Amino acid sequence: MRNHWTVIKTSGIKKDATVSTIHGLATILDNSRGIVRRVKLVSNGDISTVYVWNILDYFDAETGEWYKVSLTDGQVKRRIAVERAGF
Numbered sequence: 001m002r003n004h005w006t007v008i009k010t011s012g013i014k015k016d017a018t019v020s021t022i023h024g025l026a027t028i029l030d031n032s033r034g035i036v037r038r039v040k041l042v043s044n045g046d047i048s049t050v051y052v053w054n055i056l057d058y059f060d061a062e063t064g065e066w067y068k069v070s071l072t073d074g075q076v077k078r079r080i081a082v083e084r085a086g087f
Contacts, residue, residue: 008067010052020057
């Protein structure tokens with residue numbers, strides 16, 4: 001069951017966590033706190049990078065709950081800059 005009222009910051013997502021991205025379910029492969037995270041897609045095993053604003057939900061294996069993901073203030077500013085640059 002997805003719990004869309006509880007929010008976690010992207011900086012709180014640790015290595016080996018399961019997340020929902022715009023590309024599908026993925027496993028986080030790093031502990032980075034920047035705007036890009038390394039992921040392994042569950043569907044086909046591809047390893048890729050994803051902007052943190054393309055991470056939609058976070059699965060907490062301890063509670064069995066899904067959480068919405070929100071950006072830090074710095075990540076919001078970087079997203080705007082990246083989008084203005086055309087990416």
